[in-house]
Amino acid sequence: MVDLKQMLSRFLSVPGVRQAIxxxxxxxMIEGMSREGKEDIEAVGAIATTGFSAAEALGQEIGRGSTVGLLLEYENGLVSVDPLGDFALLVTLSDNASNIGRVRHLVKASRNEILEALDIA
Known part of the structure; x- marks a missing residue:
């Protein structure tokens, strides 16, 4: 079985990805890795959870179904929040949107392996 740090390091190998939480x-926070360490990864993870909860509430209110992901674009970067089952979220912080397709593909490809490592699959 792959450990969580090893799994998260795959995301950091994508050019432009600065954090995987x-x-x-x-x-x-369950586990987190940072390329540079400028942002507090625990705070980023906690705040992203709150943002994801708000997105879920909005989806329910407007009748659009379950939230499958959240992308937040800022002047100097992008935050992606992806649900992994009912108990966890994967948060990535990127310099820009140029590799978001690669990040999303990696989330999809790694989902079951991460859930297995968390022992909630």
Missing amino acids: LVGRDGL
């Missing part, structure tokens, strides 16, 4: 739906 696995966080519980309660906002507590």
